Amino acid sequence: MNNTEERRFCVDFVEFSFLVEACIPPQPIARSMFWANVINEYYHQMSEEERVKLWEWISSNPTYQDGIKLGIKDCLLFDARFDPNNQYKVHTHYEDEKETHLCFKWNGQYHISNTTSILEDYITKVENLF
Numbered sequence: 001m002n003n004t005e006e007r008r009f010c011v012d013f014v015e016f017s018f019l020v021e022a023c024i025p026p027q028p029i030a031r032s033m034f035w036a037n038v039i040n041e042y043y044h045q046m047s048e049e050e051r052v053k054l055w056e057w058i059s060s061n062p063t064y065q066d067g068i069k070l071g072i073k074d075c076l077l078f079d080a081r082f083d084p085n086n087q088y089k090v091h092t093h094y095e096d097e098k099e100t101h102l103c104f105k106w107n108g109q110y111h112i113s114n115t116t117s118i119l120e121d122y123i124t125k126v127e128n129l130f
Contacts, residue, residue, distance in 0.1 A: 017054055017057050020034075020038055020058060023035045026072060036074075036114055039078055040113040051082055055084065064078075080104045081104045085130055086104050087129040088127060088128055090110045090118055092123055093124050102129075110123065
């Protein structure tokens with residue numbers, strides 16, 4: 001393996017779910033970084049069924065429920081990203097380029113990640129996925 005290749009560690013869905021559960025905010029920075037990766041990267045690597053199962057699993061955790069009640073931003077973002085009823089296909093048109101994005105609604109905007117939203121001026125159509 002050369003230096004530019006990325007190493008991958010494979011875990012099954014149950015192991016992954018336990019890891020996500022262990023990182024429910026508030027946690028130290030390393031766990032917080034993993035939590036953001038679950039929202040921004042791993043979400044896209046999961047099947048629709050896995051997304052729903054993970055959301056149900058984490059939503060039943062008392063620490064997570066407390067985080068939601070206390071308004072902990074990272075818990076609220078996870079909820080917005082994984083809640084099956086909050087998933088949208090957003091069509092955009094920007095500089096002669098048309099794209100479609102899988103988004104979640106957060107604070108009144110359609111987000112691609114926890115830090116990136118789509119400007120309304122470029123949205124041409126929004127479809128609720130459920």
